[in-house]
Amino acid sequence: SQTIHQWPATLVQPVGSPLSLECTVEGTSNPNLYWYRQAAGRGLQLLFYSVGIGQISSEVPQNLSASRPQDRQFILSSKKLLLSDSGFYLCAWRKTSVSYEQYFGPGTRLTVT
Amino acid sequence: AQRVTQPEKLLSVFKGAPVELKCNYSYSGSPELFWYVQYSRQRLQLLLRHISRESIKGFTADLNKGETSFHLKKPFAQEEDSAMYYCALGVDSWGKLQFGAGTQVVVTP
Known part of the structure; x- marks a missing residue:
């Protein structure tokens, strides 16, 4: 079965x-991958997505990269964190060519002080 | 532009009472809609997908294209239903999802 860490x-x-958060998926190949930031009252904001190795699309201009x-x-990643980068970051994967369903990792709580 | 609206930030209901979480969407194509749920200290997980027309944990959701709604309903709320619920819309061929702001459900005994 597939798992995401x-x-x-x-x-x-x-x-x-600097910042480096890692996400890995097991049990599948060539997944679509997504980074979200979850903020209270604002839902999930898509930050980046990737459809293959080296292929990154950015949804929101900001201090972060993927x-x-x-x-x-x-x-x-980030080279220099800002206070506003604090939040809960979620990684998700989706099977290509199948529905929009995404499966989420446990998340990383980032606090910038 | 695609948009998902969940008008209620918080829903507080008594155990055994019906609960309905509202979701309205704006999308020019044929929508694919989902409900995700996040229980306390657990990861976000898929609850329902509209194409399956299924009932999960007593919850159902019907897509109403005329009203552009996908409300989530359960006739008798349980304490274990307390969680954050997100409505999501599939928006393009890359599989991106547009999420609503979420509704926190609190079921009190």
């Missing part, structure tokens, strides 16, 4: 420090 689960970083170095690995 995210780490770390929680992270506290100072303003101006990369997909391997088929089942998706990384969210």
Whole structure:
């Protein structure tokens, strides 16, 4: 069966420090991958999505970037964190050519101090 | 533009009472709609998809294209239904989902 992992689960970083959040999927190949930020009262905001290795599309201009170095690995990064980057980050995957259904990881709680 | 509206931020109901979570959408094509649920300290998970016309955990949701709605209903709420519920709309060929702001449901005994 397919599983999706995210780490770390929680992270506290100072303003101006770099960021790297990792997401990996097991049990499937060539998934579509997505990064979301979840904020109270604002739902889920799609940040990036990827349909293949090295293929990244950005939905919202911001301080963050994403990369997909391997088929089942998706990384969210920043060179210099801002206070406004604090939030709950979710990774999700979708089987290509099948419905819109997405399956979510456990998330990373990021606090920028 | 695609849009998903969940007008209620919080719904508080008594155990055994009916519960209805509203979802309205704006989309020019043929919509594919979902309800996702997030229980406390658990990951976001799919609850219902409109194409399946299924009942999960006693919940049902009917797509009304005339009213552009996809409301989630349960006739008798249980305490374990307390969670955050999100309505989502499939919006393009890349499989992107547009989520509503979410409705927090609290079921009290």
